[in-house]
Amino acid sequence: MAVTTARGEKGSFMRPSSIAQSIHEQIYERIMSLEIPPGARITIDGLARELDVSQTPVREALTRLEREGLVRKAHMIGYSAAPQLTRKEFEDLYKFRLMLEPESARQACLRLTPETLARIEAAAADMEEGEPPVDRNSRYSRFARSDAHLHDEILKVADNDIVRQAINDQHVHLHIFRLMFHSRVTQEALEEHERLLEAFRAGDAEAAYEAMYDHISRSRSRLTAAFE
Incomplete structure (x- = not known):
């Protein structure tokens, strides 16, 4: 077609x-x-x-x-x-993320400076505000890209280039957001990001690990519905 x-x-x-x-x-x-x-x-x-x-x-x-x-x-x-993710690819991708991103959040928290925290907060704010959307399509698409940018800023601060490259090579956020076009995906992600930011602001590395683990686990649960 x-x-x-x-x-x-x-x-x-x-x-x-x-x-x-x-x-x-x-x-x-x-x-x-x-x-x-x-x-x-x-x-x-x-x-x-x-x-x-x-x-x-x-x-x-x-x-x-x-x-x-x-x-x-x-x-x-x-x-x-590109074809949509298969169920196995989806599950493998989330196992991969859970192995790498929570620990990256912990490492980022340990390395935070006022400047890098401000960068992460700016990326998070862009998800809620950003450019005025033209329509629902552009709003959702921009959110997907902003989400990828926020997670990449955290990986930058964690300062492990191998992990960062491995995650970016999978184009994680673009593929998972393409699974389900729904406002619930964006609203709940914003709330979970705020808990992560609170851990960063408090300098609590263990809380940052848990917040990222919880965020990715909840994301997997939300998007599993795409295969039902």
């Missing part, structure tokens, strides 16, 4: 430097909201026509989405949306 997408007003003016980013965001939002279903073909020429741009920014956007793990490219076939 071939899928193309359109967004914005035809013929609207965008600065050249912003076109590729705009096209990337539009395709990204539709993949995250499942408007472009997992496994669906994505055609460069079709997207270019509907978005009223040349093929170049579309190709650039799809190349970036491929790096992010949301798009796949096959020889002689072209681009398609």
Whole structure:
């Protein structure tokens, strides 16, 4: 099945430097909201026509989405949306996270400075505020990316490059948020992040470990419904 997408007003003016980013965001939002279903073909020429741009920014956007793990490219076939996680991949991913991220939260707490705490708090605030969303699709998609940014800031402070790279290579947050398009996923995550921030502010490394473990466990429970 071939899928193309359109967004914005035809013929609207965008600065050249912003076109590729705009096209990337539009395709990204539709993949995250499942408007472009997992496994669906994505055609460069079709997207270019509907978005009223040349093929170049579309190709650039799809190349970036491929790096992010949301798009796949096959020889002689072209681009398609990445398949959804299987139940086993989902379970393996969460076991992987529970092995690494709670300990990373503990290590981050032990290494916190006023500056790095401020960075983590800014990333958390961006999840609640951020840019004004265009619609429900963009709100959810931005939340997924902001969530990934917050967790990455914690991994930066933990200062284990191997762990950070291993988690980032899995594109964890983009794939799990694509499983279920629901406001409960975002609201409960915000509450759990606040408990984690409280542990960081208190300098309580054990509480940070427990808060991250609880957050990931609850996330797994919320998203298991996608397989039922």
